[in-house]
Amino acid sequence: MVISPMKTLQCLAGLLLMALAGHASATGSLRIAAAADLKFAMDEIAATFRQSHPDARVEVIYGSSGNFKAQIQQGAPFDLFFSADIAFPRELREAGLAASEVRPYATGRIVLWSGQTDASKLTLADLTSADYRKIAIANPTHAPYGKRAEEALRASGVWGKVEPRLVYGENIAQTAQFVQSGNAQIGIIALSLALNPELAGKGGMAGYYLIPDALHEPLEQGFIITRRAAGNPLARDFADFMDSTAARATMVRYGFVLPGEQRAIGP
Amino acid sequence: MLSANDLTAIWLTLKLATVVTGVLLLIGTPIAWWLARTRSWWKRPVAAIVALPLVLPPTVIGFYLLVAMGPYGPLGQLTEALGLGLLPFTFAGLVVASVIYSMPFVIQPLHNAFEAIGERPLEVAATLRAGPVDRFFSVAMPLARPGFITGAILGFAHTIGEFGVVLMIGGSIPGQTRVVSVQIYDHVQAFEYARAHWLAGALLVFSFLVLLALYAFNPSRRATWS
Numbered sequence: 001m002v003i004s005p006m007k008t009l010q011c012l013a014g015l016l017l018m019a020l021a022g023h024a025s026a027t028g029s030l031r032i033a034a035a036a037d038l039k040f041a042m043d044e045i046a047a048t049f050r051q052s053h054p055d056a057r058v059e060v061i062y063g064s065s066g067n068f069k070a071q072i073q074q075g076a077p078f079d080l081f082f083s084a085d086i087a088f089p090r091e092l093r094e095a096g097l098a099a100s101e102v103r104p105y106a107t108g109r110i111v112l113w114s115g116q117t118d119a120s121k122l123t124l125a126d127l128t129s130a131d132y133r134k135i136a137i138a139n140p141t142h143a144p145y146g147k148r149a150e151e152a153l154r155a156s157g158v159w160g161k162v163e164p165r166l167v168y169g170e171n172i173a174q175t176a177q178f179v180q181s182g183n184a185q186i187g188i189i190a191l192s193l194a195l196n197p198e199l200a201g202k203g204g205m206a207g208y209y210l211i212p213d214a215l216h217e218p219l220e221q222g223f224i225i226t227r228r229a230a231g232n233p234l235a236r237d238f239a240d241f242m243d244s245t246a247a248r249a250t251m252v253r254y255g256f257v258l259p260g261e262q263r264a265i266g267p
Numbered sequence: 268m269l270s271a272n273d274l275t276a277i278w279l280t281l282k283l284a285t286v287v288t289g290v291l292l293l294i295g296t297p298i299a300w301w302l303a304r305t306r307s308w309w310k311r312p313v314a315a316i317v318a319l320p321l322v323l324p325p326t327v328i329g330f331y332l333l334v335a336m337g338p339y340g341p342l343g344q345l346t347e348a349l350g351l352g353l354l355p356f357t358f359a360g361l362v363v364a365s366v367i368y369s370m371p372f373v374i375q376p377l378h379n380a381f382e383a384i385g386e387r388p389l390e391v392a393a394t395l396r397a398g399p400v401d402r403f404f405s406v407a408m409p410l411a412r413p414g415f416i417t418g419a420i421l422g423f424a425h426t427i428g429e430f431g432v433v434l435m436i437g438g439s440i441p442g443q444t445r446v447v448s449v450q451i452y453d454h455v456q457a458f459e460y461a462r463a464h465w466l467a468g469a470l471l472v473f474s475f476l477v478l479l480a481l482y483a484f485n486p487s488r489r490a491t492w493s
Contacts, residue, residue, distance in 0.1 A: 064456060067456065142458075170434060170439070182339055184438075
């Protein structure tokens, strides 16, 4: 049988139309942009949300909050934006790109963590030891967790001594991965990541040192429903779901301090 | 305008590209020569391995290198045993990564150039009692000159254009691993669009000039991409 080019073209056009139609008809879908520190907590929360919305398609995309802000400004198709720095959703709201108030959902904490030694016995002053040839923090020029790490190191008076040995993760998840792979001996990462099973179980080194939050500005985190999701009922459902007992319990388990509450769980 | 940090990044990038091009010409020439002359069955898998970085995403190379060069990986244990320390987050680490990443861009033009010489000039040289080493340096190398120039330019340019692998194993250390592409990324992440524009524009003009030089040098033959 000879397949004519015309037939092939028609087939392709048909497939393309089907693909487009399938995309357009996918009502009941929700695409969430979430800061990298939410990786494990949001996976769980989204899974619980799916149980009560079995027909909805809920996708979570993790990345750098600053990237997401820039992408949403350029019309990226996200319905909700959970930022590690509440300043980003505030700016989007001021620019008229939000369909909700900016809702604070948590305060993040930073910890000293190592894949090789039990960091719970350490403090920031110990970072001056030459044993730590590479110390990972998130990039302070743009990553919220990196900014707080730099502030804490400066407030402890060790910045000058540790700076030559710093390596900078693109976001907090990459920072944790630098430490987990052993390429950096120690690092300052999000408590939420140190508490996840992948890292906590690593070589039995479950320990971490919770860096006192007096040493840095608070890592206040907030989310918005984006303008494009103004008419998406699922977005509002999910936003409300963040206040549910289940979602709040998950957030607390991953070391986030909830709005109106006081402390993170200790080691 | 370009800041002191930007200039550091530019200098670092040029240094990296120069070292990588030099290393690749040194190790690539014998590999390309062997590929062009051999009748061994092994030619096929070796040629395929050389071409792999063309098709592999930088994440694959970056991920493998990070794990392999880390303290639990074979390369990392070797470098530690040799007292060299660990390669990730170092300039040497970037050189290793870039040599792998830019390998086909140097070896393939050399391979093609050596093949284009054919048997005849070498046989003629042999009848004039030129030994194998003499034949290579006095006959093959001068005849393959376009291949060397194409390979050097492409290897240099491609190393400058590297981003993904560096992002995964570099750690963005100023003066050591923060190359221009990463510096631009950091500017964009920090919403410093004006500074990103300066560097990105500089890279655009530079890359255009490099490719222009390549085509100007090689007007009759199309540049050998792969």
